[in-house]
Amino acid sequence: MAGGDATLNPYAIVRAQVKQACEALRLDDSVYELLKQPVRILEVAIPVTMDDGSLRTFTGYRSQHNDALGPTKGGIRFHPDVNLDEVRALSMWMTIKCSLLGLPFGGGKGGVICNPKELSEAELEQISRGFIRGVSAIVGPEKDVPAPDVYTNPQIMAWMMDEYSRMQRSNAFALITGKPVELGGSLGRGEATGRGCVVTIQAAMNKLGMKPAGARVAVQGFGNAGTVAARLLHEIGARVVAVSDSRGGVTSPAGLDIPAVIAHKARTGSVVGFPGAAPISNADLLTMECDVLVPAALENQLTAENAGQVQARIVAEAANGPTTPAAQEILFSKGVFDRPDVLANAGGVTVSYFEWVQNLYNFYWTEDEVNQRMQQMMERAFEAVHALKERHHTTMRQAAYMFAVKRVADAMRLRGWLRRAPAGRQPGRAAAN
Numbered sequence: 001m002a003g004g005d006a007t008l009n010p011y012a013i014v015r016a017q018v019k020q021a022c023e024a025l026r027l028d029d030s031v032y033e034l035l036k037q038p039v040r041i042l043e044v045a046i047p048v049t050m051d052d053g054s055l056r057t058f059t060g061y062r063s064q065h066n067d068a069l070g071p072t073k074g075g076i077r078f079h080p081d082v083n084l085d086e087v088r089a090l091s092m093w094m095t096i097k098c099s100l101l102g103l104p105f106g107g108g109k110g111g112v113i114c115n116p117k118e119l120s121e122a123e124l125e126q127i128s129r130g131f132i133r134g135v136s137a138i139v140g141p142e143k144d145v146p147a148p149d150v151y152t153n154p155q156i157m158a159w160m161m162d163e164y165s166r167m168q169r170s171n172a173f174a175l176i177t178g179k180p181v182e183l184g185g186s187l188g189r190g191e192a193t194g195r196g197c198v199v200t201i202q203a204a205m206n207k208l209g210m211k212p213a214g215a216r217v218a219v220q221g222f223g224n225a226g227t228v229a230a231r232l233l234h235e236i237g238a239r240v241v242a243v244s245d246s247r248g249g250v251t252s253p254a255g256l257d258i259p260a261v262i263a264h265k266a267r268t269g270s271v272v273g274f275p276g277a278a279p280i281s282n283a284d285l286l287t288m289e290c291d292v293l294v295p296a297a298l299e300n301q302l303t304a305e306n307a308g309q310v311q312a313r314i315v316a317e318a319a320n321g322p323t324t325p326a327a328q329e330i331l332f333s334k335g336v337f338d339r340p341d342v343l344a345n346a347g348g349v350t351v352s353y354f355e356w357v358q359n360l361y362n363f364y365w366t367e368d369e370v371n372q373r374m375q376q377m378m379e380r381a382f383e384a385v386h387a388l389k390e391r392h393h394t395t396m397r398q399a400a401y402m403f404a405v406k407r408v409a410d411a412m413r414l415r416g417w418l419r420r421a422p423a424g425r426q427p428g429r430a431a432a433n
């Protein structure tokens, strides 16, 4: 695909990724037929009384892609660019992610078109409560279990859990994950996405014979995932040479003092202006000299235009969908070790699974137990994908999709969802005895 990106539409991209995996596995056509779109999508209008007394409606979506393996699972994003195709795509990625990690969940995702940075707490609370009221008929601990995503947080999960519990007239902690620890949240959930990403980076370093100490890391995006990944990498001796957020970035060849950058962002709202570091744009950060690149922001950051200039040996996708298919091909041909999103950021949903289990059992684990189990599951998934990649001489991404699609296809076959064999070829009935 030398010409460039055929599309930047994430829904078209994930459909192509799933189709490719079905073809590589030589699955019956009916598998892709069932996986090519979400089974259910709900659009809701959320009325909010704004602080100035006016009434505004916000649009929200919940997409449930496939529930062959269990209740659908996935976050809710509050962002001005949320749109139906993005939500659909993100729900498909969740099906792949949950399947890859061996979780008993299908894939779902939600989003509300809004800019939380311009909303007061009272307005945000109304959006959160209104969204969950609007989708209440299709979510629930055994149906669809939401969680945080871009610009949503434990407080928003608490409001949603509370609103749903009021409607049910009983506490429903297992409705949603990523809650505050005081309200049934799991220890370790807040850090899980970044921590899981670091587990996969260390596993990749092992394969390449690299050491974390002194490795130069650039992190694009300083939200939940990026901040934690940067901090943990800093703690194990890596040199975090650049970080950025939506306003811009900072770089220091000697390595940034990450706890100090976190404190600076808490004080000023951005990493920009961190004393002693030089400014760097989000675009330049992606192609700067480094060993590990962690895109931890939004979709379509590495494209046909800039992938050729990427200098990192390992790209670990803490964000969902940051690399376009054309960029992926370029990175593969350059020998870059890809840690695809469905693997690299799956620590979050893995600990969400633990949270759901803890809520259902009303029995809570220590932070060490959570972290250890998550690490084990991430390492197991990494090794399975790596083995498949070697066997098929393909990318980690393609191998991850093959592994995940196979598990969903097996579940659908066993449930009797796939095309039946033509009448003449049906196996004879076993004698009932």
Ligand code: GLU
Pocket: 073, 074, 075, 076, 097, 145, 146, 147, 148, 149, 150, 177, 178, 320, 345, 346, 348, 349, 350, 352
């Ligand atoms: N939003 C996160 C993701 O994209 C977490 C989803 C969850 O915990 O259910 O994986």
